[in-house]
Amino acid sequence: MPLAPAGFTELTCAQSNQFVESMGEPGYRAKQLRKWVYQNLALSYDEMTDLPLALRQRLAKETRLHSLEPAQNATGQDGTLKTLFKLADGKTVEAALMYYGREGGGERRTVCVSTQAGCAIGCPFCATGQQGIERNLTPGEIIDQVLYFARYLREESKEGKSAGDKTGGRVSNIVFMGMGEPLLNYDALWPAIEMLNSPDGFGLGARNMVISTAGVVPQIKRLSREKLQVGLAVSLHASDNKLRDRLVPLNRKYPLEELIQACQEYNIMTGRRLSFEYILFNGINDSVAQALALAALVQGLKCHINLIPANFTADPTFRPPPRRVILAFENELKQGHVNVTLREPRGQDIDAGCGQLRSRFLRETGLGTGKSPRMEKVKNVS
Numbered sequence: 001m002p003l004a005p006a007g008f009t010e011l012t013c014a015q016s017n018q019f020v021e022s023m024g025e026p027g028y029r030a031k032q033l034r035k036w037v038y039q040n041l042a043l044s045y046d047e048m049t050d051l052p053l054a055l056r057q058r059l060a061k062e063t064r065l066h067s068l069e070p071a072q073n074a075t076g077q078d079g080t081l082k083t084l085f086k087l088a089d090g091k092t093v094e095a096a097l098m099y100y101g102r103e104g105g106g107e108r109r110t111v112c113v114s115t116q117a118g119c120a121i122g123c124p125f126c127a128t129g130q131q132g133i134e135r136n137l138t139p140g141e142i143i144d145q146v147l148y149f150a151r152y153l154r155e156e157s158k159e160g161k162s163a164g165d166k167t168g169g170r171v172s173n174i175v176f177m178g179m180g181e182p183l184l185n186y187d188a189l190w191p192a193i194e195m196l197n198s199p200d201g202f203g204l205g206a207r208n209m210v211i212s213t214a215g216v217v218p219q220i221k222r223l224s225r226e227k228l229q230v231g232l233a234v235s236l237h238a239s240d241n242k243l244r245d246r247l248v249p250l251n252r253k254y255p256l257e258e259l260i261q262a263c264q265e266y267n268i269m270t271g272r273r274l275s276f277e278y279i280l281f282n283g284i285n286d287s288v289a290q291a292l293a294l295a296a297l298v299q300g301l302k303c304h305i306n307l308i309p310a311n312f313t314a315d316p317t318f319r320p321p322p323r324r325v326i327l328a329f330e331n332e333l334k335q336g337h338v339n340v341t342l343r344e345p346r347g348q349d350i351d352a353g354c355g356q357l358r359s360r361f362l363r364e365t366g367l368g369t370g371k372s373p374r375m376e377k378v379k380n381v382s
């Protein structure tokens, strides 16, 4: 009996080989199928013209090719495209496509994907954290977000919009920084990364992928031992336990001492530096003394700090500081010889912060009926 998986992208390379063989087909068919799905970005089995018709018909009956339905799209002034996807069970997740350096020839096209519907960690400044956890995403649901934007970029490139673009209208980077805590869904995250990386799959270099975590210490250690050189970003936001307990409640389980030690281990085991994300909140974590404490905390680590002025969310407690405060904080870190970059927020005008589009969607539209005034209907590329 064939395995009949819910979706083809749920399968690892080995599983798709097994699946195709269990249908009585020669082994090379699995490779052909993967090429259609991950390289040619096929929308349906009909397109796979080098596969026998009977096989295509059987696959179409037994195995879904896509697990996501784009429900809403929003495009920001900076070009950021944010999409809200509906999953097969009606749950929703967001993902985004961000263009960096478009003016200078389109250096990067970064896709930011979700790994969970909602999040259990409950950071009070985060729109996703306020929605609670619904469930883990499957590997296929994670991969399909990337394939959606890859298709979108292909369409754009056909329309000539990416002329002169060095990445040829393709996804150049993937960041696991959408909704959810990736390291609390490691068992789905990792097969998804392997398929996105595999030359037999999507074929993107592991070095072009970054996992962002609130600090799940045992899983950071696990990641440090993986062969694939995927990047790590740790959402720090505070340099003392008292404040971090409040901003990132996971800190109560894995306090800063343990987190920093795991980061040191990551440096040593992988030979790579890591990034720290530090969102600046007005009057909360933005003082010069806190900048000094941050510099002291990361001393000795091979790292880079990304300073990110907070996005506006519904909660007025968490606002970005005035510009001069942000610059003073950055300057203090520079004085302390810390590698630091001040990030301009992307897609501010379209609620591009983590989980913001979805919470607006749920708030304004109920459960997917109607449209928010700032959103357009999607170009159907899924």
Ligand code: SAH
Pocket: 119, 125, 126, 127, 176, 177, 178, 179, 180, 181, 182, 212, 213, 214, 234, 235, 277, 279, 308, 309, 310, 311, 312, 313, 353, 354
């Ligand atoms: N759970 C993981 C990854 C998803 S959150 C993590 O926390 O790292 C991705 C990023 O969005 C995190 O750095 C998070 O702190 C940030 N984020 C959430 N709410 C934000 C807000 N209101 N303003 C700016 N960044 C925000």
Ligand code: SF4
Pocket: 119, 120, 121, 122, 123, 126, 127, 128, 129, 130, 178, 179, 180, 181, 214, 235, 354
């Ligand atoms: Fe979860 Fe990350 Fe949002 Fe915190 S910031 S609630 S860990 S998604």
